[in-house]
Amino acid sequence: MSIDETLKDIVVRIVHCDEEVLTPTSTWQDIKADSLDMVQVLVAVEDTFDIEVPDEDLGELKNLGEFVKYIETRLAEKGTAKGTA
């Protein structure tokens, strides 16, 4: 599963929004995610990709597309940019 698909799965599971409405430009506001949703997504992303996302980085990620790029960068830094095999 691609990083994009994995992140979509996480967001749908936690925020309970429709998968169809999720696009790379979807913002937290668009999908009606509140502060608690964001923290839960963060923990799930850290678990799934085995990376650490500092709180201040999360605040910078404006939409889903940026989040995917961020995860790609962090995985590349680790030298294991292969998603969740």
Next chain:
Amino acid sequence: MNRRRVVITGIGAVTPLGLDVKEFWAGLSTGKSGIGYISYFDTGNYQVKVDAEVNGFNPARYMDLKIVDRTPKAVHFAIAAAKEAVELARLDMTQEPAERVGVITSTMIENDYIIKGFENLQKRGPRRGDPLFITKVSPAVVSSQIGMLLGAKGPNSSVNSLCASGADAMGTALNHIRLGYADVMITGGADASLEATAIAGLNMLGALSRETDPAKASRPFDLNRNGFVYGEGAGIVILESYEHAQKRGAPILAELAGVGWSFDAYDATAPQPETQAVAISVALQDAGIKPEEVDYINAHGTSTRLNDACETKAIKAIFNKNAYRIPISSNKSMFGHIIAAAGAVEAVASVLTINNGIIPPTINYETPDPECDLDYVPNVARQAEVNVCLSNSFGLGGNNCCLVIKRFSER
């Protein structure tokens, strides 16, 4: 003192007798037992086998899945009961100044979340804590979730006095309206703390029935009673000032006329009739009711040896000879003891008793106890005009809270 009168305009209940008020009353008025075998954990080596569980409840019918995920089960019960009460009261939040509507409820923390949270912390470390932990173990979460759901921006808090909590929340909400802090209060209690840790702990205190026949386990005031049956559920009541209810043409189901509190300051588990009597007396005075005007007592009646004898003494201390002619019954014979919600669920039952003219029985009453020699409405419901009901709640540890609920009449 010229105080605002406070009326009850809505009721909601999720109990072991059913998922709404209609099912609740159908069970209560026909003496049905909602008690069964514990399904939440394997009771293999436990002495206690029976409890009173809410069956067939699907929280997704009442709230968004996100709320279901984030909140403890008590919130699920409370939201279902609150929605029912709000609907019955025809309370339209778009027509209310939000800051004049408040919420005060009671609940118990669900221990399993604490245990899981601790295990998670040990396994994963502090950087991977559970973000939902606080919302799941906060005693404030029942009130805050109801407030969020309805957009009620007035006073919002939680009270706890163990088994007296539900009545305590209602009495506190009553005073919020009397004192002018709110015009409408959504109040009551919700409890889903029926867990292995609670059962094992209370069993050590000898407080729980070890009866193996569920239908016979809760037998308040009977000579062979041997402990209470742990229950779960929620009771929610809409309180509002009489003027407010009248102005919006709300259905008035009853008047919450008085509340009385006391604390035993005596023993960690054993009750005290003298201080229980104080709570009854204060409630009657607060309501401006003479003891001889009370025509039904909804007893705390837990089915423990100590409570039922002690409560009988407290009733005699206040009502003297009249104690023998007042019908007294224990709803707990049918749905067990819903701890932090008990007083609220029983207040809902009291409102229904007044409105239907039927006193629910104390079921499983077979052998009289010389220490409990009053009229406990044994086994069969009784038709009676009930105008003034006293509802007792006496907490383990000594917290006492009594409510006076009256048939509403223009004065």
